[in-house]
Amino acid sequence: MKAARLHGPGDLRVEDIAAPGAPEAGWVKLNVDAAGICGSDLHNFRTGQWISRAPSTAGHELTGTVVAVGEGVGTVAVGDRVVADSRFWCGECAQCRAARRHLCASLGFVGEVCDGGFAEETVLPARLLHVIDAALDERVAAMAEPLAVALHAVRRLPKTAGSVLVVGCGTIGGLAALLLSRTFSGSVLIADRNKARCERVAQVTGATIVDLDREAIAVATADAPLLAAVEATGSVAALNQLLGVLGSGATVALVGIFHGRLDIDPNMLVEREIGLLGSHAFADELPTPSGCSTICPDR
Amino acid sequence: MLHDLSGPLISLIDREIGLDDIPAAYERLLAGQGDGLKTIVRLRQPAGT
Numbered sequence: 192m193k194a195a196r197l198h199g200p201g202d203l204r205v206e207d208i209a210a211p212g213a214p215e216a217g218w219v220k221l222n223v224d225a226a227g228i229c230g231s232d233l234h235n236f237r238t239g240q241w242i243s244r245a246p247s248t249a250g251h252e253l254t255g256t257v258v259a260v261g262e263g264v265g266t267v268a269v270g271d272r273v274v275a276d277s278r279f280w281c282g283e284c285a286q287c288r289a290a291r292r293h294l295c296a297s298l299g300f301v302g303e304v305c306d307g308g309f310a311e312e313t314v315l316p317a318r319l320l321h322v323i324d325a326a327l328d329e330r331v332a333a334m335a336e337p338l339a340v341a342l343h344a345v346r347r348l349p350k351t352a353g354s355v356l357v358v359g360c361g362t363i364g365g366l367a368a369l370l371l372s373r374t375f376s377g378s379v380l381i382a383d384r385n386k387a388r389c390e391r392v393a394q395v396t397g398a399t400i401v402d403l404d405r406e407a408i409a410v411a412t413a414d415a416p417l418l419a420a421v422e423a424t425g426s427v428a429a430l431n432q433l434l435g436v437l438g439s440g441a442t443v444a445l446v447g448i449f450h451g452r453l454d455i456d457p458n459m460l461v462e463r464e465i466g467l468l469g470s471h472a473f474a475d476e477l478p479t480p481s482g483c484s485t486i487c488p489d490r
Numbered sequence: 491m492l493h494d495l496s497g498p499l500i501s502l503i504d505r506e507i508g509l510d511d512i513p514a515a516y517e518r519l520l521a522g523q524g525d526g527l528k529t530i531v532r533l534r535q536p537a538g539t
């Protein structure tokens with residue numbers, strides 16, 4: 192079968208390899224239906240930061256159809272369509288036992304610690320698979336995982352903010368803007384250096400495009416302080432600009448993968464009570480048949 | 491519920507590609523080219539195509 196495998200930093204190859212055999216106990220074999228390319232795939236390709244085995248079939252945003260199940264698997268059956276939990280959690284550490292699997296002490300990701308979805312077939316642990324509606328478009332199903340990441344970031348924000356600014360209209364920022372446009376009663380503001388992409392997100396979500404300067408933000412918020420933002424660029428420069436337009440008491444959910452280090456005066460955070468909250472992957476936000484409503488809690 | 495978001499999600503797709511196109515897509519995305527939100531590697535084709 193064909194698979195796109197990362198051999199090392201900057202070395203991604205599409206190769207013919209042996210298809211996986213019958214799945215081991217607790218594992219499931221899938222025909223991959225669709226898979227999304229994530230910014231973290233690109234980061235790992237560029238830097239090799241998360242390469243723990245090589246070569247490894249990349250791709251952790253995947254949906255597929257079950258073609259074989261290993262011994263003891265009772266949660267999915269042959270023919271089921273599924274989406275994969277990208278988080279390879281242990282299930283045994285204190286964080287996992289407290290249902291914080293995204294903070295698992297030995298957390299890895301599908302496509303890195305095990306083969307992922309950029310292949311015709313793949314095998315994954317049954318515990319990472321969620322059955323989806325058989326009628327769901329596979330392109331939409333492939334976006335369930337980044338939607339969960341965006342929703343987790345949005346849920347880190349205070350519920351009372353009058354406006355929310357999303358910085359960066361890549362996958363996670365754009366999806367955060369989409370979710371906010373459906374669930375948030377205040378105004379949704381977006382900023383991105385890529386004007387065409389920003390306009391496309393604005394068109395689909397109804398969000399207002401702003402520049403990252405105080406005047407533009409003041410106009411967009413009718414002079415109310417900006418108290419909530421999602422940082423989805425991973426750019427230190429963009430984060431510094433964002434800090435310059437936030438109101439005192441604001442909270443920022445940081446979801447971008449950064450290159451470089453932040454140099455700030457911590458007293459600015461102290462005196463203005465600015466909260467910088469990391470947002471990693473997702474907690475319980477990945478949609479399942481019974482829990483799909485978590486994606487849009489107000490609907 | 492994902493059904494409800496199907497329309498906007500599909501309209502935000504950048505490109506739909508095959509497995510062979512992934513390395514070129516990495517290069518394109520790293521170069522900052524792409525006005526959509528997501529490049530999808532599509533292996534199962536819709537019925538009728």
Ligand SMILES: [Zn+2]
Binds near residue numbers: 280281285295297
């Ligand atoms: Zn754990």
